[in-house]
Amino acid sequence: MKQRKKFDQINVIPLIDILLVLLVMVITTATFIKQGILPIELPEAKASDKKEDQKEFDIYIxxxxxxxxDKKEISISDLEEKLKSIDPEQTVVLRSDKDASFQHFVTVMDMLKKLEHKQLYIVTKE
Structure with a gap:
């Protein structure tokens, strides 16, 4: 009759290997979730164009x-002069009160169309 080996110890080395792999995966994904982007440093170039952060213009009615x-009261003629002086690629955000006359909204939209503004956002409430 063969004598059986007694197992009085648990081999924990494979368990530790699995836990270390899981730990590395958790740390890696937690870093991406926290930052939201991959952490990279962009290369430098001497002949690159620097893009200026262009300010948004907020028009309220x-x-x-x-x-x-931009929260300062302005007449419609002064508004038109100001819009003529800014770049048509500049972002314009239009916020109109729901009880305002639709004609005021149309007047501003017509002015922006005439001046060929391309970046227009109309803000509404959900």
Whole structure:
């Protein structure tokens, strides 16, 4: 009769290997989730064009029919002059009160179309 070997110890080395692999995977994915992007450093070039951060222009139309440019009240003629002086690629954000006359909204839209502005956002509430 053969005598059986007693197992009085557990071999934990394979368990430790699996835990280390899982730990590496968790740390790697947690880094990407926290930053949201891959951490890279861009190369430098001497002849590159620097893109300037262009400011957004916010146009507000109140329910009384008053126009505001970046929260400062402005007349419609001054608004047109200001829009003529900015680049048509500049972002313009239009916020109109829901109780404002639709004609005020159309006036600003017509002005932007005439000046060939391409970056227009109309803000609404969900």
């Amino acid at each position: 109140t329910k009384e029919g008053k126009y505001h440019l």
